[in-house]
Amino acid sequence: MLVSIAARGRSFSMIYQILQDQKESEDVMQEAFVQMWKKASTYDGSRSALFTWAVMISRNKAIDRLRARQRRSRTVDAAAAELEAAPPEATEQADDALGRSEERLRVRSALSSLPVPQREAIDLAFFGGMTQVEISARLGAPLGTVKARIRRGLLSLRDALEVATS
Amino acid sequence: MNEALEEQASLYALDLLEPSECTAFEAALESDPALCERVEELRELAAKFAHGAPWRQPPPELETRIRDAIRATKTVTPMPPARADSSMSWLPWALAACLALTCAFLVVDRTQTRKQLAKLEERNVFAQVQIATLASQLQTSPGATATVVWDSEKQEGVLKVTNVPPTDADKDYQLWIVDPEYKQPVDAGVFAVSNDGTIKVPFKPKEHIGQANAFAVSLEKKGGSPKAEGPMVLLGK
Numbered sequence: 506m507l508v509s510i511a512a513r514g515r516s517f518s519m520i521y522q523i524l525q526d527q528k529e530s531e532d533v534m535q536e537a538f539v540q541m542w543k544k545a546s547t548y549d550g551s552r553s554a555l556f557t558w559a560v561m562i563s564r565n566k567a568i569d570r571l572r573a574r575q576r577r578s579r580t581v582d583a584a585a586a587e588l589e590a591a592p593p594e595a596t597e598q599a600d601d602a603l604g605r606s607e608e609r610l611r612v613r614s615a616l617s618s619l620p621v622p623q624r625e626a627i628d629l630a631f632f633g634g635m636t637q638v639e640i641s642a643r644l645g646a647p648l649g650t651v652k653a654r655i656r657r658g659l660l661s662l663r664d665a666l667e668v669a670t671s
Numbered sequence: 672m673n674e675a676l677e678e679q680a681s682l683y684a685l686d687l688l689e690p691s692e693c694t695a696f697e698a699a700l701e702s703d704p705a706l707c708e709r710v711e712e713l714r715e716l717a718a719k720f721a722h723g724a725p726w727r728q729p730p731p732e733l734e735t736r737i738r739d740a741i742r743a744t745k746t747v748t749p750m751p752p753a754r755a756d757s758s759m760s761w762l763p764w765a766l767a768a769c770l771a772l773t774c775a776f777l778v779v780d781r782t783q784t785r786k787q788l789a790k791l792e793e794r795n796v797f798a799q800v801q802i803a804t805l806a807s808q809l810q811t812s813p814g815a816t817a818t819v820v821w822d823s824e825k826q827e828g829v830l831k832v833t834n835v836p837p838t839d840a841d842k843d844y845q846l847w848i849v850d851p852e853y854k855q856p857v858d859a860g861v862f863a864v865s866n867d868g869t870i871k872v873p874f875k876p877k878e879h880i881g882q883a884n885a886f887a888v889s890l891e892k893k894g895g896s897p898k899a900e901g902p903m904v905l906l907g908k
Contacts, residue, residue: 515721517733522724531733538737545818545831549804553711557718564721565686612722630685631720637687656674656681659716666719 515556516563523567523632533570537563568634615665623658626651672709680706684713803886805907812836815868817905819886821848826879828859830888831871835864835904838890844904845895848876849885856887861895884908 516537521530540562548558616624622644629640641648672680682688683696700707801823807815814834821828830846838844843863847856859876885908890901 515724517729518724518727519721521727530727531729531736534729534733535737535740539740542741545820548802548818554715554718555802557715560718560721561714564718568686609722612719616720616723627685627717627720628723630687631717632724637682637689652678652682655685655687656678659681659684659713662716662719663712666716 516559519560519632520563520567523564523571523634529570529574530567533566534563537566540566564631571634611666611669615662615669618665619658619661622646623654623661626654627658630655672705676706677709680710681713684710684717801883803883803907805886805888805905807834808903808906809836815905817886817888817907819846819907821880821883821886823880823883827873827875829871829873830862832862832864832869832888832905834868835870835888836868837864837866841893842890842901843893843895844888845891845899845901846874847887847889847899848880848883849887849908850878850880850882851884852881853878855898858895858897859886861891 517534520533524530626640629635641651679696801821803819805817807813817832819828819830843861845861846859848859849856857876857878860874862870862872864870888905889899889903
């Protein structure tokens with residue numbers, strides 16, 4: 506299977522969103538790409554998209570760094586604030602240049618359609634690197650509820666993307 | 672799939688399972704292809720949350736740092752006797768991938784005008800690199816695999832091979848590129864794997880490749896063949 510690796514420019518933004526620190530984000534970005542280089546032979550295009558592979562490697566590196574410095578609470582708060590205040594124009598311009606505008610808009614639209622409690626729970630896991638228990642404590646919701654929100658959130662995203670495609 | 676299992680799969684996709692849960696879930700994954708498929712689907716969905724991060728411009732010098740870091744880690748396998756042009760510039764295959772990846776965000780400045788962006792699109796620099804995963808065609812070595820990174824603009828690529836059995840002394844593996852412009856697959860050079868069945872080798876095809884529809888590796892006589900004659904070893908399309 507041939508996969509164009511065009512337009513994979515979300516990694517740095519995602520890493521920064523997790524770490525909220527320019528220098529650390531650059532270091533993690535470098536580590537992530539070196540790891541991709543080392544692990545490239547294990548990439549299986551029949552199992553996952555290159556985007557997913559690259560994003561997950563970058564995210565894991567960033568989460569490792571986040572946990573190491575134990576500043577989770579502050580950065581998650583900052584991340585949440587920035588998500589709210591994000592200027593859409595900058596993202597649009599960048600992604601337009603990548604020829605990814607349509608896909609990005611489709612995904613962002615689908616993400617914005619998620620019920621807030623579901624989006625919140627997944628954001629805390631994805632960008633905050635929190636455990637189930639930590640998410641439960643942060644949201645003041647029972648553990649079972651958090652698990653259900655995460656499952657429903659992913660399925661809601663799938664449904665929203667399908668609707669956007671059709 | 673029942674809700675409980677799907678919930679576990681969702682948590683697994685986001686690395687949220689506790690270690691003991693994770694071990695049990697991974698054991699279940701090994702014997703359940705449908706569950707594996709579901710996990711992959713959920714991981715793809717989870718990865719899309721990356722789009723939720725506001726755009727952040729990395730500094731231009733980060734690209735150089737990444738290049739240097741990759742160069743520092745690379746272990747270059749000596750090029751075996753090959754019919755491919757040995758004078759070609761070496762393109763570290765991951766560098767190509769990384770370059771494309773980094774270019775995607777390094778070259779774009781949020782203050783650039785629409786005109787500049789249109790120029791970038793015209794250059795289509797992001798679409799020039801492809802990755803192909805080649806699967807084994809050998810019943811005797813089902814674990815054989817390879818990855819090709821192909822830079823269509825530079826007309827160069829790098830092949831990385833894993834778990835491919837070493838050849839007899841009178842044989843070579845030969846890489847081919849399938850381009851609809853040519854009746855026969857285009858010769859991209861020969862290579863031999865090391866004793867552990869791996870090699871990482873740059874290649875440059877004999878003809879200009881306009882559209883790489885597939886990559887294949889066959890087992891040929893020593894030095895290679897003008898056209899593919901031997902058994903197919905790896906194929907990715």
